[in-house]
Amino acid sequence: xxxxxxxxxxxxxxxxxxxxxxxxxDIPTPAGTLHLAFGLSEVAHGVLRGIxxxxxxxxxxxxxxxxxxxxxxxxxxxxxxxxxxxxxxxRVHYVGQPVFLVIADSHLTARRAARxxxxxxxxxPAILTVDQAMEANSRFEExxxxxxxxxxxxxxxxxxxxxxxxxxxxxxxxxxxEGQAAMALPQDGGDMVIHSSTQHPTEIQHKVAEAxxxxxxxxxxxxxxxxxxxxxxxxxxxxxxxxxxxAARHTGRACKMRYDRDDDMVITGxxxxxxxxxxxxxxxxxxxxxxxxxxxxxxxxxxxxxxPVADRAMxxxxxxxxxxxxxxxxxxxxTNTQSATAFRGFGGPQGMVGIERVMDxxxxxxxxxxxxxxxVNYYSEAGGPSAPPPPPESISAKMKTEAVQTxxxxxxxxxxxxxxxxxxxxxxxxxxxxxxxxxxxxADNAVxxxxxALTPVKFGISFTLTHLNQAGALxxxxxxxxxxxxxxxxxxxxGLFQKMAQVADASFGCGIERIKxxxxxxxxxxxxxxTAASSGSDLNGMAVRAACEVIKARMAEGVAAYFGCxxxxxxxxxxxxxDGAGREISFDEAAQRxxxxxxxxxSTGYYKTPKVAWDRxxxxxxxxxxxxxxxxxxxxxxxxxxxxxxxLRSDIIHDVGASLNPAIDVGQIEGGxxxxxxxxxxxxxVWNGDGRLRTHAPSxxxxxACGDRPDVFNVELWSEGRNREDTIYRSKAVGxxxxxxxxxxxxxxxxxxxxxxxGYPDLQAPAxxxxxxxxxxxxxxx
Amino acid sequence: xTKITMTVNGKSYSGEVEGRTLLVNFLRETLSLTGTHVxxxxxxxxxxTVHVNGQNVKSCTMFAIEADGADVTTVEGIAAPxxxxxxxxQAFQDYxxxxxxxxxxxxxxxxxxxxxxxxxxxxxxxxxxxEGNICRCTGYHNIVKAIMAASGQEVTPVAAAE
Ligand code: FES
Ligand code: FES
Numbered sequence: 001x002x003x004x005x006x007x008x009x010x011x012x013x014x015x016x017x018x019x020x021x022x023x024x025x026d027i028p029t030p031a032g033t034l035h036l037a038f039g040l041s042e043v044a045h046g047v048l049r050g051i052x053x054x055x056x057x058x059x060x061x062x063x064x065x066x067x068x069x070x071x072x073x074x075x076x077x078x079x080x081x082x083x084x085x086x087x088x089x090x091r092v093h094y095v096g097q098p099v100f101l102v103i104a105d106s107h108l109t110a111r112r113a114a115r116x117x118x119x120x121x122x123x124x125p126a127i128l129t130v131d132q133a134m135e136a137n138s139r140f141e142e143x144x145x146x147x148x149x150x151x152x153x154x155x156x157x158x159x160x161x162x163x164x165x166x167x168x169x170x171x172x173x174x175x176x177x178e179g180q181a182a183m184a185l186p187q188d189g190g191d192m193v194i195h196s197s198t199q200h201p202t203e204i205q206h207k208v209a210e211a212x213x214x215x216x217x218x219x220x221x222x223x224x225x226x227x228x229x230x231x232x233x234x235x236x237x238x239x240x241x242x243x244x245x246x247a248a249r250h251t252g253r254a255c256k257m258r259y260d261r262d263d264d265m266v267i268t269g270x271x272x273x274x275x276x277x278x279x280x281x282x283x284x285x286x287x288x289x290x291x292x293x294x295x296x297x298x299x300x301x302x303x304x305x306x307x308p309v310a311d312r313a314m315x316x317x318x319x320x321x322x323x324x325x326x327x328x329x330x331x332x333x334x335t336n337t338q339s340a341t342a343f344r345g346f347g348g349p350q351g352m353v354g355i356e357r358v359m360d361x362x363x364x365x366x367x368x369x370x371x372x373x374x375x376v377n378y379y380s381e382a383g384g385p386s387a388p389p390p391p392p393e394s395i396s397a398k399m400k401t402e403a404v405q406t407x408x409x410x411x412x413x414x415x416x417x418x419x420x421x422x423x424x425x426x427x428x429x430x431x432x433x434x435x436x437x438x439x440x441x442x443a444d445n446a447v448x449x450x451x452x453a454l455t456p457v458k459f460g461i462s463f464t465l466t467h468l469n470q471a472g473a474l475x476x477x478x479x480x481x482x483x484x485x486x487x488x489x490x491x492x493x494x495g496l497f498q499k500m501a502q503v504a505d506a507s508f509g510c511g512i513e514r515i516k517x518x519x520x521x522x523x524x525x526x527x528x529x530x531t532a533a534s535s536g537s538d539l540n541g542m543a544v545r546a547a548c549e550v551i552k553a554r555m556a557e558g559v560a561a562y563f564g565c566x567x568x569x570x571x572x573x574x575x576x577x578x579d580g581a582g583r584e585i586s587f588d589e590a591a592q593r594x595x596x597x598x599x600x601x602x603s604t605g606y607y608k609t610p611k612v613a614w615d616r617x618x619x620x621x622x623x624x625x626x627x628x629x630x631x632x633x634x635x636x637x638x639x640x641x642x643x644x645x646x647x648l649r650s651d652i653i654h655d656v657g658a659s660l661n662p663a664i665d666v667g668q669i670e671g672g673x674x675x676x677x678x679x680x681x682x683x684x685x686v687w688n689g690d691g692r693l694r695t696h697a698p699s700x701x702x703x704x705a706c707g708d709r710p711d712v713f714n715v716e717l718w719s720e721g722r723n724r725e726d727t728i729y730r731s732k733a734v735g736x737x738x739x740x741x742x743x744x745x746x747x748x749x750x751x752x753x754x755x756x757x758x759g760y761p762d763l764q765a766p767a768x769x770x771x772x773x774x775x776x777x778x779x780x781x782x
Numbered sequence: 783x784t785k786i787t788m789t790v791n792g793k794s795y796s797g798e799v800e801g802r803t804l805l806v807n808f809l810r811e812t813l814s815l816t817g818t819h820v821x822x823x824x825x826x827x828x829x830x831t832v833h834v835n836g837q838n839v840k841s842c843t844m845f846a847i848e849a850d851g852a853d854v855t856t857v858e859g860i861a862a863p864x865x866x867x868x869x870x871x872q873a874f875q876d877y878x879x880x881x882x883x884x885x886x887x888x889x890x891x892x893x894x895x896x897x898x899x900x901x902x903x904x905x906x907x908x909x910x911x912x913e914g915n916i917c918r919c920t921g922y923h924n925i926v927k928a929i930m931a932a933s934g935q936e937v938t939p940v941a942a943a944e
Contacts, residue, residue, distance in 0.1 A: 006917075007878075009878060010875075010878070010880060010881065010883070011874065012883065013874070013875040013878075013880060013883075014867070015871075015883075016874075016880050016883030016886040017867060017871035017874045017875055017880070017890055018857065018860070018871065018889075019815070019818070019856065019857035019858045019887045020814070020817065020857065020858075021883050022816065023819070023822075023884065026810075026816035028814070124927015175916075175918050176918060177819075177829060177882065177884040177885050177916065177917070177918050178821070178882070179820075179821075184827070184893065203809030225819075225883070227819070227883065228881075228882040228918050228919055230918070231881075260823050261823045262824070263824045263865050327875075351864045365837065397789070422909045435890055492882055493881035493882025494881065495881070598814070628813060663878050664878070667878050667881055667919075667920060667924060668877075668881075670880060670923045670924070671918075671919045671920050671921040671923075673921060674921030674923075675921070688924065697826070698822050698824075698826040698827060698916060699820065699826055703916060703918060704921075704922075705912075705913050705916065706908075706909045706912035706917075706922045706925070706926070707910060707912075707913055709921055709922050713921075715923075732799070
């Protein structure tokens with residue numbers, strides 16, 4: 001039996017529990033390694049007048065200090081618009097922006113010295129808030145992006161009921177437990193080897209090459225593992241790697257940099273916060289006729305990945321609901337704050353909170369069960385999970401146009417699973433009975449109110465920048481039968497490496513112990529995409545399988561020649577290679593014999609996602625290969641005197657297709673849910689009026705602790721799960737979708753608060769105890 | 783610079799340190815014991831947890847000089863000399879108590895200490911004891927499960943193979 005679909009532990013579990021697993025900061029450094037730190041802007045916006053570095057230079061242990069004027073080539077670390085200088089030039093754009101770079105003999109010396117720089121800045125008015133940015137028309141792109149399906153305005157005006165409202169949703173700090181880190185090792189001829197804690201080695205290679213004036217072939221980036229990424233290491237590692245490379249070129253010595261946690265939180269981008277205005281028309285059953293959304297996202301000072309993030313927010317404004325008419329207007333606002341960046345869900349969660357809020361508001365307005373309102377708006381199920389294979393092309397195409405509903409961006413929803421998932425979850429978790437129990441509790445208890453909510457997730461899988469949907473792999477079988485697998489994906493804890501080993505094992509049937517997945521390396525697999533958009537297993541799994549199948553076919557030929565049989569009869573099972581008729585040799589022997597027969601045992605593999613094509617300006621087409629689904633039901637208890645609350649119980653059913661590794665997938669769902677619930681409840685970012693982030697350590701920024709997770713927590717994989725598209729062994733991506741299951745916690749809080757009176761809670765996020773208390777008071781006022 | 787001596791994982795080490803050198807830096811940089819991680823630098827995340835004279839200590843919160851003469855255990859000293867994992871380590875592996883693994887050394891140290899003090903904790907006690915250890919990946923579910931399993935109490939297996 002192959003290891004595929006078995007709940008094997010994380011590939012490096014043993015190394016982790018014994019402290020042997022190496023992260024960038026753990027790699028032994030060459031003698032004489034230097035350490036770096038940035039001197040940061042203390043002003044949110046201003047003209048840079050001069051930098052007095054004399055005190056910095058005088059610190060014992062400081063080797064040199066560099067400013068923008070000292071940079072030999074390109075001064076840019078942007079992943080998109082070339083608008084993000086490594087070191088500030090004539091202006092500063094946020095509190096925390098790197099202005100100069102200290103090179104010293106130790107990490108602490110560099111950090112201490114960096115504090116001694118005197119940066120003269122003439123302050124300019126800073127744009128910090130959504131309102132300030134709207135007023136100043138400070139934005140990326142020429143104006144708002146608009147996606148439109150039908151005439152939403154008319155539909156809303158004609159509808160039986162109409163509601164308007166606003167929800168503000170805060171940003172989120174990644175708090176990857178391993179902070180950003182990089183190291184550059186100079187090689188002969190000026191070449192660079194870079195170790196970087198990054199989700200995107202190819203981009204590091206690209207930015208480093210530009211910064212040291214060399215072609216990409218002169219830079220090799222290696223990445224074995226990250227201590228968490230969550231999107232925060234998609235572009236935010238560029239600055240450290242580039243700084244290390246420049247300093248290494250400058251000094252000829254190995255250079256290393258890691259951000260102290262406070263610096264990390266002050267310098268790097270976070271999840272985009274958003275204000276969503278909604279205007280919705282609906283009937284007596286709560287069925288939406290039309291909805292108008294206005295998204296206002298604070299993108300920070302540089303473009304980074306904000307455009308695709310904001311696009312994805314628009315692409316998830318429908319979540320699981322068929323919106324017959326819809327208009328989404330998206331403002332990508334430029335502000336003097338950290339440049340907001342990728343974070344698990346990549347804008348999807350923000351878009352989804354908008355429509356979930358609308359559903360909640362409609363149900364409250366009509367006095368209906370919120371789940372009933374959600375279900376009546378679900379997309380129709382075009383064929384169930386056990387649907388027979390589609391009829392021949394011509395007929396199916398015809399039937400489709402009638403039966404299949406489309407998203408606000410005109411993509412057909414062909415794989416909708418949520419009717420069945422929701423029904424099963426509601427049944428298993430006892431939705432109806434528990435709503436009744438909660439109502440009874442609330443009738444009897446004046447102070448502690450309970451709430452319960454069941455919310456769905458439909459999340460689109462693929463990079464919306466279509467050309468990123470490609471991946472490569474490199475597989476070697478050695479003559480002793482051991483196998484090395486390399487692919488473009490990066491390991492950040494999500495278990496990608498173990499899944500890839502399982503995929504390789506499924507091809508060779510050799511036993512997973514023969515397979516080693518090695519560090520991501522730009523010299524093994526070039527031109528890779530970031531490990532992001534939940535795409536790691538989908539893309540790299542197909543590439544790994546492609547490479548394995550090439551070698552396997554060659555080995556089959558070789559063994560067939562040895563056996564004197566037909567290559568088509570050769571089987572690779574249980575560590576043996578057989579002719580299916582009784583003759584067999586071990587996989588190891590097969591490898592040795594193939595080597596001696598001069599058969600190549602190495603191959604690349606390549607994959608590109610089919611079917612995806614769309615126009616992001618018009619908002620039309622098929623950005624996604626398929627959708628991943630899930631549903632969560634959460635119950636909370638709120639102390640209405642203080643606003644404090646607990647999540648009592650959460651039940652989840654999530655669709656991962658046919659799981660490659662159920663234990664890893666369940667872990668992703670649990671972790672994603674808790675992180676999503678944290679975003680909407682306790683994790684609050686606070687900037688003061690000067691644009692200074694006040695929550696820059698875990699003392700003030702509250703990520704969920706062990707006691708914050710639900711007391712009862714039941715997570716199940718959707719038993720009928722099987723991807724209708726031809727993905728790697730019919731699995732589905734799992735990295736991001738479960739994050740949005742956390743929305744159930746916010747809606748349960750809204751439900752509990754609603755029990756305090758007649759008004760609508762209008763709960764804003766994150767729903768900190770302060771905000772919950774404000775909502776309680778609002779509801780009491782009616 | 784001051785000369786200090788301490789026993790780490792059963793071996794005696796000496797080294798020169800500045801007064802302000804933190805224990806975690808002494809362990810990681812001077813002794814190259816990089817299993818002890820720095821997650822927050824400010825005594826809040828627990829990734830740097832070690833045992834000093836039998837007590838749980840966040841090693842970013844203690845000066846190396848304060849550990850002069852002490853008996854220190856790090857995550858590298860938990861498995862048996864022949865490499866056999868401790869019950870806690872084995873349970874973290876078997877019950878998927880880790881994802882990125884960065885919090886894991888601190889979790890292992892804290893859990894080991896908990897079970898020394900309280901061999902059969904309730905789930906509530908486990909959670910309370912772990913309040914000083916942050917994990918950003920797992921949602922803690924499997925961490926708690928691993929510790930319950932390590933204490934010999936019954937837990938449901940994680941997504942058993944079909
Ligand atoms: S690094 Fe010591 S507690 Fe976080
Ligand atoms: S496993 Fe990543 S922080 Fe715990």
